[in-house]
Amino acid sequence: MVTAEELRSRRFFQGLDQAQLEAIAAITEEVEHDTGEVILQEGLPVQALHVLLQGGADLYYSTSADPHDQRMVCEIEPGEAFGISALIEPYALTGTVETTFPSRVLKINARALRALFEKEPRLGYLIMAKVAQTAMMRLHCARLKLAVTPAY
Amino acid sequence: MVTAEELRSRRFFQGLDQAQLEAIAAITEEVEHDTGEVILQEGLPVQALHVLLQGGADLYYSTSADPHDQRMVCEIEPGEAFGISALIEPYALTGTVETTFPSRVLKINARALRALFEKEPRLGYLIMAKVAQTAMMRLHCARLKLAVTPAY
Numbered sequence: 001m002v003t004a005e006e007l008r009s010r011r012f013f014q015g016l017d018q019a020q021l022e023a024i025a026a027i028t029e030e031v032e033h034d035t036g037e038v039i040l041q042e043g044l045p046v047q048a049l050h051v052l053l054q055g056g057a058d059l060y061y062s063t064s065a066d067p068h069d070q071r072m073v074c075e076i077e078p079g080e081a082f083g084i085s086a087l088i089e090p091y092a093l094t095g096t097v098e099t100t101f102p103s104r105v106l107k108i109n110a111r112a113l114r115a116l117f118e119k120e121p122r123l124g125y126l127i128m129a130k131v132a133q134t135a136m137m138r139l140h141c142a143r144l145k146l147a148v149t150p151a152y
Numbered sequence: 153m154v155t156a157e158e159l160r161s162r163r164f165f166q167g168l169d170q171a172q173l174e175a176i177a178a179i180t181e182e183v184e185h186d187t188g189e190v191i192l193q194e195g196l197p198v199q200a201l202h203v204l205l206q207g208g209a210d211l212y213y214s215t216s217a218d219p220h221d222q223r224m225v226c227e228i229e230p231g232e233a234f235g236i237s238a239l240i241e242p243y244a245l246t247g248t249v250e251t252t253f254p255s256r257v258l259k260i261n262a263r264a265l266r267a268l269f270e271k272e273p274r275l276g277y278l279i280m281a282k283v284a285q286t287a288m289m290r291l292h293c294a295r296l297k298l299a300v301t302p303a304y
Contacts, residue, residue: 061295088284094291117277124277125269132240132280135287139246142294143213 002028002106010106011079012051012130020123027112033103040083040097042070048107049131050083052076055103060096061142070096074141084131086110095138154180154258162258163231164203164282172275179264185255192235192249194222200259201283202235204228207255212248213294222248226293236283238262247290 004021007013007028013021030053033039040046042062059074059082076082076097085093087110117124156173159165159180165173182205185191192198194214211226211234228234228249237245239262269276 063295084284085288088281088288094288121274121277125273125280128277128280128284129240132236132284132287135284135291136237136240136246139287139291139294142291143215143246 002030006030006053007106010051010053012081012134015126016123020120020126023116023120023123024108024113027109027116028106031105031107033099033105035099035101037099038096039099039105040093040095042093042096044093045091046083046086046093046110048083048110049081049086049113050097051081051106051108052078053104053106054078055099055101055105057082057097057099057103059138059141060098061094062096071145073145074138075100080137081130081134084134087114087128087131088135154182158182158205159258162203162205164233164286167278168275172272172278175268175272175275176260176265179261179268180258183257183259185251185257187251187253189251190248191251191257192245192247194245194248196245197243198235198238198245198262200235200262201233201238201265202249203233203258203260204230205256205258206230207251207253207257209234209249209251209255211290211293212250213246214248223297225297226290227252232289233282233286236286239266239280239283240287 002025004018004025007021007025039057057076058072059076060070061073063069063071082097083093085091154177156170156177159173159177191209209228210224211228212222213225215221215223234249235245237243
């Protein structure tokens with residue numbers, strides 16, 4: 001059972017009030033992963049928004065139709081969300097996430113979260129603003145990779 | 153003066169009701185640009201969320217510290233938003249936008265829009281969901297460029 005207190009200190013949840021944290025905690029589970037586990041796989045549907053509590057993970061993007069042709073683009077750090085595609089249509093993963101350390105991860109049920117947003121639109125506003133910010137962080141990572149490769 | 157009716161048919165505003173469209177129209181102006189005009193410049197602060205009504209524009213990202221070292225990453229099409237950094241902290245432009253045709257563009261006052269979100273969080277939720285989706289489209293563009301460059 002995850003509590004509001006466990007969410008409060010994480011960067012992703014900054015700005016949420018007690019009632020909002022409790023509502024999210026009620027639809028969240030905590031999962032442990034060993035080093036080298038693939039938590040999310042590009043192309044697959046995604047049912048949960050993830051937040052890294054402890055440990056570390058790398059985000060990979062495929063760079064061709066060959067699923068083995070992957071490139072590491074971002075390091076995910078504690079307090080960050082990943083699997084944000086769970087809240088963005090068409091809800092399909094755009095990257096693969098693999099742990100680089102033993103990790104503790106929050107999994108927030110995305111369907112329940114979206115239902116919560118319909119009832120509590122202010123929560124939806126705050127979380128979607130964080131999701132947009134996370135998407136921009138991913139873009140920043142991808143651009144850094146672009147910057148070190150020659151333009152064709 | 154922009155009307156709710158002019159917004160209604162644009163993809164970015166799909167799903168908004170009459171009152172929401174009217175509230176946005178009241179803080180929006182329409183601007184015309186010739187071909188080859190730089191509408192937004194990477195690194196500068198941005199005061200408006202833009203939506204392309206008619207025409208076309210290209211989005212460029214710098215690929216090094218040299219501001220002339222830019223690379224075209226996305227074509228922006230009518231109905232699409234750009235300058236989404238106006239709604240994402242720290243509100244600084246991450247790319248440069250230059251028109252490729254004579255264009256008509258909506259400029260939505262970002263400060264007024266964020267104030268509107270505070271009063272009408274459901275509108276904030278809907279718009280930030282679109283903004284997140286737009287950020288993912290930009291990521292998709294950047295990745296396609298990544299895909300044609302060799303991994304180091």
